[in-house]
Amino acid sequence: MVNAIFSNTYLSSLEASRTVSNDIREYWGALNISEDIINEAELCLVEMVNNTYEHAYLNQEGSLIEVKSYLQTENILLIEISDYGYALNTNGLAQQIPDDFITPEKDKPETWLTSGRGFLIVEQLMDSIIYENKDGKNTFYLSKRLS
Incomplete structure (x- = not known):
């Protein structure tokens, strides 16, 4: 029997x-x-943990990073990533997601930069992203439909 909730803490690194x-x-x-959903959720989780660090x-x-995951419903996977570091500014998550994605081009090294693409990747692969700052704790809630 699988535990209903995955919950663990990690030290930033x-x-x-x-x-x-x-x-x-x-x-x-x-x-x-499914393996496809696991791979997408894993990529998003890795991006968010790296952003936290x-x-x-x-x-x-x-520094402390808390990760939880569980089935919110039979068909919705929820992932929570929490930290106690610097919060997003007042514009929050919307400002972090770029309006356009620069496609890397072989002959233009300036397009190879990966910085700033993490939130866009997460936004495109997950069904929802919610950010909350409460009592000095920052939490991102990522949800993904399983079908």
Whole structure:
């Protein structure tokens, strides 16, 4: 029997996203979620954990990252990523998602930059992203339909 909720804490670091990914893939697999959905959800989770390390904690190691995941309904996977670092500014999530995506071009190295694309990737792969800052705790809620 699979635990109803995956819940674990991690310390911020460059390697944290890989550790989270390895831990949660097993949980999602036990829920019989399709490999395609697992891969998409994993990519989004890795992006968000990396953003937490880089932006909320300014690349400082050893700060708390909380990750939860569960089936909100039989058909909706929910992922929560929380931290206690710097919050998004008052414009919040909408300002973080670029209006346009620059497609990398072989002969134009300036288009190869990956910075700033994480939220766009998450926004395109997940069905919803909600951000909340409450009592010094930042939480992103990502949801994904399973069918």
